[in-house]
Amino acid sequence: MTKVAFVAPRYGPRVIGGAEAQVRDAARGLAARGHEVEVLTTCAEDHHTWANSLPPGVEVEEGVTIRRFETVPSSDPLLWASIERRMHAGEKLSPSDELAWVSGRLMVPELYLYLAEAASRYDAIIYSPYLFWTTLYCLPLAPEKSILIPCLHDEDYAYLEVVRACLAGAAGVWFLSEPEHQLAHRLAPLGSHQVTGGGVHVPEGYDPDGFRERYNLERPFVLYAGRREGGKGWPEAMAGFGAALLRHALPLDLVTFGTGQADIPPLLSRRVIDLGYLEPEEVPNAFAAASAYLQPSRNESFSRTIMEAWLAGTPVIANSAGAVVAWHCERSGGGILYGDETELGECLRLVAEEPKVAAGLAASAREYVLSNYRWPTVLDLMEKELERFG
Amino acid sequence: MRVLVVGSLPPPISERSRGLLAEVLRLRAEGAQVEILSPRANTVAHHHIAAPGPAAALEIGLAARGFDEIVLQLEPGFPFTASAGRAGRAAGLGALSTALKVIRRPVTLRLASVHDLPGGPGGRAAESLWATAKRIEAGDEATFEALAATLSPAAAQKLALAVAPLELKAGRPAGNLAGGASLEDATLLVRARAAEDRRVIVRGCGDPVAEVPLGEWLPRPGVGVPFPAQAQAPVRPQEPLGRRAGRVLVHAADGVSLTRPLARSVRLARKLARRY
Numbered sequence: 001m002t003k004v005a006f007v008a009p010r011y012g013p014r015v016i017g018g019a020e021a022q023v024r025d026a027a028r029g030l031a032a033r034g035h036e037v038e039v040l041t042t043c044a045e046d047h048h049t050w051a052n053s054l055p056p057g058v059e060v061e062e063g064v065t066i067r068r069f070e071t072v073p074s075s076d077p078l079l080w081a082s083i084e085r086r087m088h089a090g091e092k093l094s095p096s097d098e099l100a101w102v103s104g105r106l107m108v109p110e111l112y113l114y115l116a117e118a119a120s121r122y123d124a125i126i127y128s129p130y131l132f133w134t135t136l137y138c139l140p141l142a143p144e145k146s147i148l149i150p151c152l153h154d155e156d157y158a159y160l161e162v163v164r165a166c167l168a169g170a171a172g173v174w175f176l177s178e179p180e181h182q183l184a185h186r187l188a189p190l191g192s193h194q195v196t197g198g199g200v201h202v203p204e205g206y207d208p209d210g211f212r213e214r215y216n217l218e219r220p221f222v223l224y225a226g227r228r229e230g231g232k233g234w235p236e237a238m239a240g241f242g243a244a245l246l247r248h249a250l251p252l253d254l255v256t257f258g259t260g261q262a263d264i265p266p267l268l269s270r271r272v273i274d275l276g277y278l279e280p281e282e283v284p285n286a287f288a289a290a291s292a293y294l295q296p297s298r299n300e301s302f303s304r305t306i307m308e309a310w311l312a313g314t315p316v317i318a319n320s321a322g323a324v325v326a327w328h329c330e331r332s333g334g335g336i337l338y339g340d341e342t343e344l345g346e347c348l349r350l351v352a353e354e355p356k357v358a359a360g361l362a363a364s365a366r367e368y369v370l371s372n373y374r375w376p377t378v379l380d381l382m383e384k385e386l387e388r389f390g
Numbered sequence: 391m392r393v394l395v396v397g398s399l400p401p402p403i404s405e406r407s408r409g410l411l412a413e414v415l416r417l418r419a420e421g422a423q424v425e426i427l428s429p430r431a432n433t434v435a436h437h438h439i440a441a442p443g444p445a446a447a448l449e450i451g452l453a454a455r456g457f458d459e460i461v462l463q464l465e466p467g468f469p470f471t472a473s474a475g476r477a478g479r480a481a482g483l484g485a486l487s488t489a490l491k492v493i494r495r496p497v498t499l500r501l502a503s504v505h506d507l508p509g510g511p512g513g514r515a516a517e518s519l520w521a522t523a524k525r526i527e528a529g530d531e532a533t534f535e536a537l538a539a540t541l542s543p544a545a546a547q548k549l550a551l552a553v554a555p556l557e558l559k560a561g562r563p564a565g566n567l568a569g570g571a572s573l574e575d576a577t578l579l580v581r582a583r584a585a586e587d588r589r590v591i592v593r594g595c596g597d598p599v600a601e602v603p604l605g606e607w608l609p610r611p612g613v614g615v616p617f618p619a620q621a622q623a624p625v626r627p628q629e630p631l632g633r634r635a636g637r638v639l640v641h642a643a644d645g646v647s648l649t650r651p652l653a654r655s656v657r658l659a660r661k662l663a664r665r666y
Contacts, residue, residue: 072436078657099401099432109426112399112434116556117415137434140403141558 002123002390003036007115009106009132011041011066012054013280016227016259018304019129019151022176022198026126026149029199029379031063035386038065038122040115042108042134050106069111080104087156098162102136115141124389126174129301130166131157139166145389147172149196152180152187153299154323164188172385176302179323194385198302199375206288206312215275220355221253222317222348223290225283225305226297228260228274233296233319235263236341240296242268244345250352254294257286287312292351292358295335298322307373310334310365315358317347334365393422394454397463397500399434406502407433408555409529410463413500416553417461427453429468440661442471443478447485449662454493462490463500464507472508479508483515490522497522500552502529504536512540520545527552 008023015024023039031037043052050071059066074080083101087093093101111134119125119142127135130150139146148170152158167173167188175181176198184190211217222241228234234256241254242265256262257275264272278286287293293309295318303325306316316335318325329335338344351358395414400407417424428435429446437453439446446469454460466472470482490497499520501507507516520526520541526548528534538546643653 076431076661096432103432107434109399109434109436113414113418113424116411117418137401140401 001034001036002386003038003121004030004386005038005040005122005125007040007111007125007127007134007138008129009042009134010044010047011039012045014277015045016277017047018198018226018300018302019149021304022149022151022302023126023128025199025201025375026379026382027064028062029375030382030386033379033383035383037063038067040067040069040111040134042071042106042111043068044071044106056110067114069108069114071106071108074104074107076100077104093160095161098160101160102133102162105133107133107137112138112141119145124172124386127166127170130163136162136166139170143169144171146170147174147385147389149174149176150180150184151176151301152183153301154183155299158183158187172388174382174385177324177327179327180301183323192388194381196381196385197373197378198304198307199378200304200307200311200369200373202311202370202374203284207285208289211282211285211289215255215273217253217255217273217289219251219253220291220352221255221273221289222292222294222351223286223309223314224254224256224258224294224296225286225308226258228256228258228262231297231299233298234260237294237296238264238268238272240341240344241272241294241348243341244348245271247345248349248352250348252291252348252352255286255290257283284308284312287314290314291355292317292348295319295322295325297325300324303328306335307369310362310369313359313362313366315351315361315365317344317351328368332365332368334362334368336361391422391459392457393417393424393459393461394427394457395424395461395463396427396429396439396450397461398428398430398465399426401433403558405555406463406465406506406529408558409502409552410500412553412556413461413527415556422459425457429465439468440658442467443474444469444481444485445658447482447489450486451489451493452662454489454495457495459496459498460490460493461498461500462486463502465502466506466508470508474508476509480513480515483513483519487515487519487522490519496524498525498527499523500527500529501533501537502552504533510540511537517542517545520548523548525550529555 006023006027008020010020011024027037027039043054043056044050045053050073052070054068056068056070079100083093083097087101115138122145124145124147125142126147126149127139128149128151129135130148130152135148139148148166150167150173157163164187167184167190171191173184173190173193174196175184175193178195181195224234224237226232244250254272255275256272257278259277262274264274287309293306293314293316295303295306295316298319298321300322301324306318306325306328309316310332316329318329318335318337320326320337320339326337329337336347338347397410398407399411414424414426426435427437427439427450429439431438439449441449469486470479474482501511504511526537526545527550528537529552534549534551537549541549640653640656643649
């Protein structure tokens with residue numbers, strides 16, 4: 001059995017995000033299999049402010065020891081904003097600019113010092129996701145025992161030299177999907193690596209009718225779950241939904257839950273319903289109650305939510321620009337892809353007018369998830385990889 | 391005991407930064423509560439010095455309140471910039487020794503390499519700095535010898551060798567090719583080795599970042615940014631109107647070379663006021 005540390009910028013039951021959920025489930029899963037697992041993380045829950053909302057120190061949760069360290073705010077947020085603009089304008093950044101950008105959102109010096117002291121006590125240190133100070137600064141402390149679960153997206157940040165150095169320098173890299181793996185090969189020369197896939201829990205049952213009743217959802221609806229923000233395509237999803245309502249007079253609502261401000265325009269306030277944060281036990285019911293799940297994000301390395309939708313027998317409508325989601329949809333046959341607002345409108349129309357056809361798509365997709373992405377399968381692969389480090 | 395360590399930890403991972411990291415870990419192992427104030431931007435630290443040159447001494451003086459001891463590492467760019475002449479060197483060293491005298495805390499001065507102090511460890515300004523120290527640590531034997539030969543007898547009595555730099559292992563080896571390797575394998579290996587070379591950004595010894603003068607770490611508005619992005623001042627939601635107007639004015643002033651020093655002074659003053 002190995003002694004493993006996961007290093008993640010945020011950790012906890014109220015932290016929303018695919019990478020964060022992946023780390024939490026993997027940590028608990030490995031602990032349940034007898035590995036000694038620690039999580040080294042920050043006191044922050046909000047990835048916008050990085051405020052220290054939880055106390056620093058050590059706690060134990062479901063067999064996992066969690067060590068929290070306080071974040072230190074950036075000394076120059078204006079510099080960060082200026083570099084961010086230059087990066088998106090296509091300018092090549094200098095090494096000092098790259099480091100300034102990485103340090104511009106949060107720094108966790110106490111975590112770094114702890115790892116400098118304690119790295120030798122662990123057999124393997126698993127960092128995830130790629131884009132944070134906690135990974136990019138700390139991984140080079142002990143690269144020979146570092147495993148990176150990057151959760152890569154094809155975005156400007158992925159092309160930074162500092163990211164390339166971590167991808168190339170880690171002793172192991174674990175990918176959640178084949179398109180992410182291919183992207184990494186385009187970014188950096190890789191050492192030992194493996195597509196472990198992401199894991200999802202299979203709920204014991206669903207209560208779609210109860211869910212509609214509890215939340216007074218009278219009309220059929222499409223669902224969006226997760227972070228309501230520009231990077232995840234939420235504003236475009238609302239705009240496309242609004243256009244489809246006007247064009248096709250659809251009898252559908254758009255229901256959403258998760259974190260971030262939904263910022264629903266007044267014109268759509270009666271047709272877009274924000275449920276805010278849902279308790280974990282209610283989440284599967286939401287997926288089962290939906291007529292379809294809408295995935296507008298192009299920045300996914302696994303897309304846990306589409307797996308949850310397929311498990312619940314719900315078809316997916318997805319942005320074809322997201323390579324990973326498109327790959328899953330094509331392999332499983334459970335998702336319809338749209339390339340623009342017009343196609344999104346037609347996808348929604350199909351769901352509204354041909355619900356049986358839409359539901360039929362999801363039937364084979366449940367089997368796809370069960371065969372590839374159940375946690376026992378993923379943990380077997382992770383354990384096999386960890387044998388090299390033990 | 392609370393100790394303020396002034397100096398640069400990684401990145402980049404160099405002999406100097408590993409040496410200071412080892413010292414920080416030693417202090418923590420002894421039970422000290424350590425905070426790091428770095429003269430170089432983007433290194434691992436609790437705080438970063440906002441102003442280069444003699445102004446940094448003022449910041450160290452302010453930051454030292456509430457600490458029982460100071461450990462201060464002299465580095466290229468600190469306490470005077472790499473381009474400073476004799477007067478700049480004297481001003482930087484003089485300001486620092488004055489600040490250390492005023493704060494009246496036990497001070498350990500570190501010099502990882504004699505090359506880290508342009509102009510050498512001798513001279514009146516440097517002597518006044520050595521005189522403020524309770525202990526002087528040299529990073530290696532050559533530096534120890536150079537200091538022993540230069541310092542006054544009183545200062546030389548405080549001289550000691552620093553703890554050895556923390557060992558950090560190299561990353562994944564790039565690997566070797568077998569006899570019948572394809573062109574693709576060879577290309578991959580060449581790229582892997584090139585990546586290893588480039589990795590100095592993060593953990594390297596070539597230290598390209600370290601050579602950037604401290605002034606270059608400041609933002610340079612206008613470089614490579616399209617006009618609309620330059621013209622748009624950063625806006626923070628729910629910020630009071632007066633403060634927002636001030637920010638926009640400072641941003642505009644920073645875009646004009648004539649008023650840029652004024653804008654930077656205002657920003658620095660605000661930053662120091664916020665911090666202390």
